[in-house]
Amino acid sequence: MSYQLTIDNERCKGCALCVSVCPKKVLALSEDVNPKGYFSAFQAHPEDCNHCAICCMMCPDVAISITETADTAA
Numbered sequence: 001m002s003y004q005l006t007i008d009n010e011r012c013k014g015c016a017l018c019v020s021v022c023p024k025k026v027l028a029l030s031e032d033v034n035p036k037g038y039f040s041a042f043q044a045h046p047e048d049c050n051h052c053a054i055c056c057m058m059c060p061d062v063a064i065s066i067t068e069t070a071d072t073a074a
């Protein structure tokens, strides 16, 4: 089983809590504003994510989710 981290760009208010708590330095704030006018978080280094879910627990706007994805390899 694999895991997919998703950040809901429209919920994010750019508080950067997730950026600061990520132990792997995966996240960063975008240089572009989202529809609400905030510089939203994105995965700058998704390959380093260990899916620990700390960012999901910290986000006050519940903008980050981790879902299981079925491996497609036969």
Ligand code: SF4
Residues within 6 Å of the ligand: 005, 021, 022, 023, 024, 025, 026, 027, 048, 049, 050, 051, 052, 053, 054, 055, 056
């Ligand atoms: S799941 Fe963990 S490693 Fe991945 S972005 Fe969130 S805090 Fe960082």
Ligand code: SF4
Residues within 6 Å of the ligand: 007, 011, 012, 013, 014, 015, 016, 017, 018, 019, 040, 041, 058, 059, 060, 061, 062, 063, 064
């Ligand atoms: S903690 Fe949530 S609201 Fe704050 S920057 Fe991260 S995703 Fe956006």
